[in-house]
Amino acid sequence: MHISIFTRYIAKSLITFFAGVVGILTFVIFMNYFIRVLDLAMTYGASFGWIVSSLLHILPDIFCLSAPMSFQIAILLTLTNMSEQGELIALRAAGFSFKEIIRPLLACAVALSALLIFIGNWGAPHSYKRFSELRDQARSKITKVTLEPQTFINLGEWDLYLEKLDPETNLAGLIHLIKKNDEGALSTKVNANSGKVILSDTAVGLQLKDGQMQRVDDKDPTSFIAANFEDYTMSISLLKERARRLRMGELTTTGLIRRLKNDPLDEETANEYRTGISMRNVLALSPVIMLFLSCPIGFSFGKRTNKGWGMLFSVVIIFGFYLLLTLGLSLGKKYPVLAYPSPWLPVVVGLFAARWLWKKRLNI
Numbered sequence: 001m002h003i004s005i006f007t008r009y010i011a012k013s014l015i016t017f018f019a020g021v022v023g024i025l026t027f028v029i030f031m032n033y034f035i036r037v038l039d040l041a042m043t044y045g046a047s048f049g050w051i052v053s054s055l056l057h058i059l060p061d062i063f064c065l066s067a068p069m070s071f072q073i074a075i076l077l078t079l080t081n082m083s084e085q086g087e088l089i090a091l092r093a094a095g096f097s098f099k100e101i102i103r104p105l106l107a108c109a110v111a112l113s114a115l116l117i118f119i120g121n122w123g124a125p126h127s128y129k130r131f132s133e134l135r136d137q138a139r140s141k142i143t144k145v146t147l148e149p150q151t152f153i154n155l156g157e158w159d160l161y162l163e164k165l166d167p168e169t170n171l172a173g174l175i176h177l178i179k180k181n182d183e184g185a186l187s188t189k190v191n192a193n194s195g196k197v198i199l200s201d202t203a204v205g206l207q208l209k210d211g212q213m214q215r216v217d218d219k220d221p222t223s224f225i226a227a228n229f230e231d232y233t234m235s236i237s238l239l240k241e242r243a244r245r246l247r248m249g250e251l252t253t254t255g256l257i258r259r260l261k262n263d264p265l266d267e268e269t270a271n272e273y274r275t276g277i278s279m280r281n282v283l284a285l286s287p288v289i290m291l292f293l294s295c296p297i298g299f300s301f302g303k304r305t306n307k308g309w310g311m312l313f314s315v316v317i318i319f320g321f322y323l324l325l326t327l328g329l330s331l332g333k334k335y336p337v338l339a340y341p342s343p344w345l346p347v348v349v350g351l352f353a354a355r356w357l358w359k360k361r362l363n364i
Helices: 002-044 048-084 087-093 098-140 253-262 267-299 307-334 342-362
Strands: 152-155 158-165 171-179 185-199 203-217 224-237
Touching (some): 048 307, 098 267, 267 342, 307 342
Antiparallel strands (some): 158 171, 171 185
């Protein structure tokens, strides 16, 4: 029972610090995306629901970025706080070994790593793919259409001109439509004496009355087709067709492996996929590596040590880890034989450094 209370106490302290730090880091990264999404929504006239959905789908990816760094900071803040309160000295005097003290911290690290493995390899790619689809959906829209009389309105393939317009009923007088880049025609025009404009998020509907369509052949400008009509209904799409190649971040790890096995990929793309698979799992396992690096440093803090030292060492460890990861990714993308193993460089170096610190500082 005594061990259970001790375990809950340390785990609660760590989780409290982790929740606070991950909240701050997630908010900082989130604000960067929030500004970009809001700017995109204002540019293309996206709805409030589109903004909320886009931001929710980017959260798993943000969590994968912020969680390892937050856990590292939380570990040293926890150990520094216990040193300040004299709790580490009391635990050692009560007969607790360093391995017993680290056990609840290790359990939290393993749980977080398991969560990050799932999110990083499957959850985040699914969400990021949906975020990219929503972003491209907004970009494919021509723009937010504002109906104004005596103004040429860009509707993609068509330019619309309304001489008169009732803003309440959208009934228009003297409507002119000019088609741009009409294949096989020098120009295509539709004119009507009156009509009604029906505006939706994806299309502009036109109910035209008493008008004429004219089409001039591009090979023979003297030849043209003209047709009069009493009633004519047409719809102009506000969406552009966009072909999009999926980015690596939108593919799950199983999807990447499937493409490597079945698709004919160039060497650069194949190396990117291989290093990406390794990187996801390295980041997922980083809480465990950072724990083993941090504990010898935290256990050696004296009672007079303040939390500033914990933050300083956290920054150094995080910087070193990501520096080695960047180096490993660069080597993997450059040399195909190193594509899978080289991103694991921070893990290998971290384990050796942790082993040295445990021997040097704690004689274990």
